[in-house]
Amino acid sequence: MNSVPADVRLPRPETVLSAHSIEEIEEWMSRFPDDQKQSAVLAALSIAQHQNQGWLSTELMDAVAAKLQMPPIAVYEVASFYSMFETRPVGRHCVAICTNISCMLMGSDTIVEHVQNKYGIRLGESTDDGRIYLKVEEECLAACCGGPMMQVDHVYHTRLTPAKVDEILDSLD
Amino acid sequence: MSDDTIQITVDGTPLTAKRGQMLIEVTDAAGIDVPRFCYHKKLSVAANCRMCLVEVEKAPKPLPACATPVMPDMVVRTASKLAREAQKGTMEFLLINHPLDCPICDQGGECELQDVAMGYGSSASQYTEGKRVVFDKYIGPLIATEMTRCIHCTRCVRFGEEIAGIRELGATGRGENVRIGTYIAKSVVSEVSGNVIDICPVGALTARPSRYTARAWELSQQPAVSPHDCVGSNVFVHMDGSTVNRVIPRENESINEVWIADRDRFSYQGLKSSDRLQVPLVRIDGKLQPADWSTALSMAADKLQDRDLGVLVAPSVTLEELYLSQKLGRALGSNNIDHRLGQSDFSAQDSAPPMPWLGMQLNDLESLDAALLIGSNIRKDQPIAALRLRKSALKGGAISFINPRHFPLHFEAAELIASRHDRMVSELYCVARAAGADLSAMGDIPGTEGDERHQRVAQSLKAGERAAVLLGNLAVQHPRYAQLHYLANALARVTGATLGMLPERGNTAGAWLAGALPHRAPGGKAAPAGEAGLTAAQMIASPLKSYLLVGAELEFDAANPAQAMDALAAAGSVVAISSYLCDSLSRHADVILPAATFTETFGTYVNATGHWQSSRGMTNPPGDARPAWKIFRVLAEQLQLEGFAYDSPEAITRELQALCRDVQLGNLTEFSTAPAYSEPREEAMLRAGETPIYATDPIVRRAPALQKSLDGAQAFASMAGAELHKLSLAEGDSVSVKQNGAEVRLPVKLNDDIPEGCVWIPAGLPETASLGELFGVIEVSRA
Ligand code: SF4
Numbered sequence A: 001m002n003s004v005p006a007d008v009r010l011p012r013p014e015t016v017l018s019a020h021s022i023e024e025i026e027e028w029m030s031r032f033p034d035d036q037k038q039s040a041v042l043a044a045l046s047i048a049q050h051q052n053q054g055w056l057s058t059e060l061m062d063a064v065a066a067k068l069q070m071p072p073i074a075v076y077e078v079a080s081f082y083s084m085f086e087t088r089p090v091g092r093h094c095v096a097i098c099t100n101i102s103c104m105l106m107g108s109d110t111i112v113e114h115v116q117n118k119y120g121i122r123l124g125e126s127t128d129d130g131r132i133y134l135k136v137e138e139e140c141l142a143a144c145c146g147g148p149m150m151q152v153d154h155v156y157h158t159r160l161t162p163a164k165v166d167e168i169l170d171s172l173d
Numbered sequence B: 001m002s003d004d005t006i007q008i009t010v011d012g013t014p015l016t017a018k019r020g021q022m023l024i025e026v027t028d029a030a031g032i033d034v035p036r037f038c039y040h041k042k043l044s045v046a047a048n049c050r051m052c053l054v055e056v057e058k059a060p061k062p063l064p065a066c067a068t069p070v071m072p073d074m075v076v077r078t079a080s081k082l083a084r085e086a087q088k089g090t091m092e093f094l095l096i097n098h099p100l101d102c103p104i105c106d107q108g109g110e111c112e113l114q115d116v117a118m119g120y121g122s123s124a125s126q127y128t129e130g131k132r133v134v135f136d137k138y139i140g141p142l143i144a145t146e147m148t149r150c151i152h153c154t155r156c157v158r159f160g161e162e163i164a165g166i167r168e169l170g171a172t173g174r175g176e177n178v179r180i181g182t183y184i185a186k187s188v189v190s191e192v193s194g195n196v197i198d199i200c201p202v203g204a205l206t207a208r209p210s211r212y213t214a215r216a217w218e219l220s221q222q223p224a225v226s227p228h229d230c231v232g233s234n235v236f237v238h239m240d241g242s243t244v245n246r247v248i249p250r251e252n253e254s255i256n257e258v259w260i261a262d263r264d265r266f267s268y269q270g271l272k273s274s275d276r277l278q279v280p281l282v283r284i285d286g287k288l289q290p291a292d293w294s295t296a297l298s299m300a301a302d303k304l305q306d307r308d309l310g311v312l313v314a315p316s317v318t319l320e321e322l323y324l325s326q327k328l329g330r331a332l333g334s335n336n337i338d339h340r341l342g343q344s345d346f347s348a349q350d351s352a353p354p355m356p357w358l359g360m361q362l363n364d365l366e367s368l369d370a371a372l373l374i375g376s377n378i379r380k381d382q383p384i385a386a387l388r389l390r391k392s393a394l395k396g397g398a399i400s401f402i403n404p405r406h407f408p409l410h411f412e413a414a415e416l417i418a419s420r421h422d423r424m425v426s427e428l429y430c431v432a433r434a435a436g437a438d439l440s441a442m443g444d445i446p447g448t449e450g451d452e453r454h455q456r457v458a459q460s461l462k463a464g465e466r467a468a469v470l471l472g473n474l475a476v477q478h479p480r481y482a483q484l485h486y487l488a489n490a491l492a493r494v495t496g497a498t499l500g501m502l503p504e505r506g507n508t509a510g511a512w513l514a515g516a517l518p519h520r521a522p523g524g525k526a527a528p529a530g531e532a533g534l535t536a537a538q539m540i541a542s543p544l545k546s547y548l549l550v551g552a553e554l555e556f557d558a559a560n561p562a563q564a565m566d567a568l569a570a571a572g573s574v575v576a577i578s579s580y581l582c583d584s585l586s587r588h589a590d591v592i593l594p595a596a597t598f599t600e601t602f603g604t605y606v607n608a609t610g611h612w613q614s615s616r617g618m619t620n621p622p623g624d625a626r627p628a629w630k631i632f633r634v635l636a637e638q639l640q641l642e643g644f645a646y647d648s649p650e651a652i653t654r655e656l657q658a659l660c661r662d663v664q665l666g667n668l669t670e671f672s673t674a675p676a677y678s679e680p681r682e683e684a685m686l687r688a689g690e691t692p693i694y695a696t697d698p699i700v701r702r703a704p705a706l707q708k709s710l711d712g713a714q715a716f717a718s719m720a721g722a723e724l725h726k727l728s729l730a731e732g733d734s735v736s737v738k739q740n741g742a743e744v745r746l747p748v749k750l751n752d753d754i755p756e757g758c759v760w761i762p763a764g765l766p767e768t769a770s771l772g773e774l775f776g777v778i779e780v781s782r783a
């Protein structure tokens, strides 16, 4: 029931995913029983997204579906559900400023405004040069004691001030 | 009272329930109304809409009736203050994002949301904020979407996963942004996709072909039987005045449950095709011209007075028409009568049972431990039967196939033995031999030891308590059908499996009973006058003086269309009783008598289980077209034949019923002689094909929405990658294919489901109508 409908033509994974991605995905697949390979879908999507500088194209998701023998729609569901996956093109550096309650009390609004002005984009948008993507962070990132905070490409930065933010962001390639 | 039975009280009424049942099943059975959206008796419980909340004594809060198992002595109140408040609250939430567009919504008047809102909602909303909007994606020509109306009950998603076996719709996004759809714009491919229209409780999924044409309350409904396959699905025809507006399923648990195939649902569009015949046509000075009935009838009678007459009748017409066709032919002294237009090997026809049938009831297909389908694309040929078979596979039944290619399935098959069609006999031979069948009569054939696959299939059939060997459409059309039939028979005997046949078309089973055969009279008796007539293939191979065609479009129906066209061209006269003016008739017919068709006349269909089902005429045939039984009556009068003066079509049914009283259904048979085994062919390239799902009979061939769907557009030359490579072709190229002098150009499609040495070119399509045999030699070259 969970296999790919035979009418749906999917790309061969190796034509879309890099050898390195495939290797990593297979490593994840090996951790699950044979009939439950789809458990590796979250890891596989992260790997695919990483390969593509931060976002998942339909083609990549189809390749993951083919690799894990899942109906493509089931992969789209997962990718569109989790906020850590982007399903449209975004800038290559993901900047997520926490705006949840503790950070908000500690002045995250100022930080957001500063960054928005700095790049002339709003939350959810990317810079034209494809360098910065200002992600809308919906959830507390669990670093409340260091608020206001942000996550830049998987790295946490706490006790932010506009100057500190400039320093961090300017150092990105 | 068994242990399984418990007592509960609902709204003060004591009810008996079975342990494990959900509360809503019990209240439904008792006729107690509990509102619901996500619950559907044929789908798994999702319990996500919360509309069915009821009060259960001792439970601290209302519980969803669809997901609450009954407990002994449970006391339930479905309409108490607590229950009503909960239901009202849910209703209010559901309506927050639902647009108030009922006046322009096709579902209006038959909308579950509308009905339940009337019963359980408030008249005004407290919600003043903006509502969400969803932009639609095109999902094909059959289903129109308006996803802003969706309430996320996920019935459609569960239908795809659980019933159709193809997960195409899904819930993407999260929270307020959840939307149901295909995510990417793509046509859905399921052949039963239209059922989501019925199960969608709102107007999110509606029927595209009938959209914006009528209001539900303006339509009248009549029960009918779908004429398109041997399931005989029960339907309701909805009429807007005197035209058919749409077709929906009519529940019949033993036949189609609550589902129908898209072919059953959308074929009605073909009734209004522009090539419907409205007046009789006669050929004068080489040109077809309109004529009045009396001229046409006397001309027809004139042309038919010849013993060298062949009657070719389509297996999709009604039982009464099949019966009258053979009765007329025989009254004129000819036994050359056949409905097996697509068949090419008739050598074992004398060993055939009185009627090919499933060998079991349709619901038995759900609980098979093992089955071997031979030459069957059951998913497209008998979609509703395939849904049942799928249930066996899901329960662990070993369902295997021997086919001339792989077909996309909606379940996991145990073994898929796909080989070029000329090797199918030896594949089946291997299985029969592995099962221990005595095949000495056929000869001991070298190289047919088989491998583990054959062993496993044989083993599964032997081990299965409920096992079946089923012969499908492609087996019957196979050039070595006699051998396949013989081997299937031997295999069933030795394994104890049921031998079943999937009659090819809507009334194939009926045609056998009606005696629309050269060697059998009605009721399965031997042909009268002791002498068998010519088979369809013989009638076509050497042209007869005259032909009577009933509902047959030989360029699409004949096993060898090119040869059939030559035969018609060479014939002295061709008389047709038909609803449509197809190309072969406009070129070759001398007289065409316009007949009523589905919904326009009374007619009986015999399904795969031998069940006779009739539907009545409910609309008027166009113009001067008449029910065929009346045409036969006056034609017989002109010919001065006795026994055709029926006063109603039911009288014909009764006459045939009396003749069929002694028919014993049974497929297992004794072969007087074993058909000789024939070696696989030497040619490097062979054609194979099928009649695709939307090319099987005149009505569906003319249904535009079905034709536009993915299954409709099938005019390709499909080959495996290796074969394309050999011919230096790529997908999208065009090739020229040649068969006995006829040449056709077709686009190439890459399809690794096709065995090497084989090009898959379907029949039944205008693009391939000038070609020869479906399973035969062919030349392929770059165009
Ligand atoms: S489209 Fe209809 S059936 Fe599907 S989830 Fe929405 S409301 Fe339910």
Ligand code: FES
Pocket (backbone or CB within 6 Å): A098, A099, A100, A101, A102, A103, A104, A140, A141, A142, A143, A144, A147, A149
């Ligand atoms: S609120 Fe920002 S990290 Fe918890």
Ligand code: FES
Pocket (backbone or CB within 6 Å): B035, B036, B037, B038, B039, B046, B047, B048, B049, B050, B051, B052, B053, B064, B065, B066, B067
């Ligand atoms: S019908 Fe029970 S929760 Fe939807």
